[in-house]
Amino acid sequence: MENLGNLGQFLPIILMFVVIYFLMIRPQQKRVKKEKEFESMIKVGDKIITKSGIHGKIAELGETSIVLETMSGKLKMERSAISMEMSQKLNTKA
Numbered sequence: 496m497e498n499l500g501n502l503g504q505f506l507p508i509i510l511m512f513v514v515i516y517f518l519m520i521r522p523q524q525k526r527v528k529k530e531k532e533f534e535s536m537i538k539v540g541d542k543i544i545t546k547s548g549i550h551g552k553i554a555e556l557g558e559t560s561i562v563l564e565t566m567s568g569k570l571k572m573e574r575s576a577i578s579m580e581m582s583q584k585l586n587t588k589a
Contacts, residue, residue, distance in 0.1 A: 533579040537561075544581040545572065 537543065541553050543563070554569055555562035561577070563570045 530579050533582075534574045534577065537574075537577065542582070542585055543577050544585055545576045546578045547576070550585075 537553060537556070539553050539556060542551070543553060544550050545563070549563065549565060549570070551563040551565040551570070553561055554564040560571055560573055563572060
């Protein structure tokens with residue numbers, strides 16, 4: 496019987512961790528997975544927007560980097576700098 500009392504004391508803490516997992520950690524993991532899929536699906540010629548707001552078209556693809564062609568020239572940047580949400584909005588407008 497004493498073990499059930501000890502479990503009752505820790506039950507709120509356990510429930511709090513479960514709620515935090517389902518409300519914060521799991522959605523973040525899903526978002527990271529979607530961003531990785533998006534990064535792997537981009538190809539030369541795609542119009543994108545970076546997280547810093549730079550608009551351009553992909554000129555070259557590297558394993559972890561891209562060359563972005565902008566109106567003022569070409570920029571080399573990491574694939575992780577591409578904004579998935581803003582790039583998808585840009586491509587659905589066109």
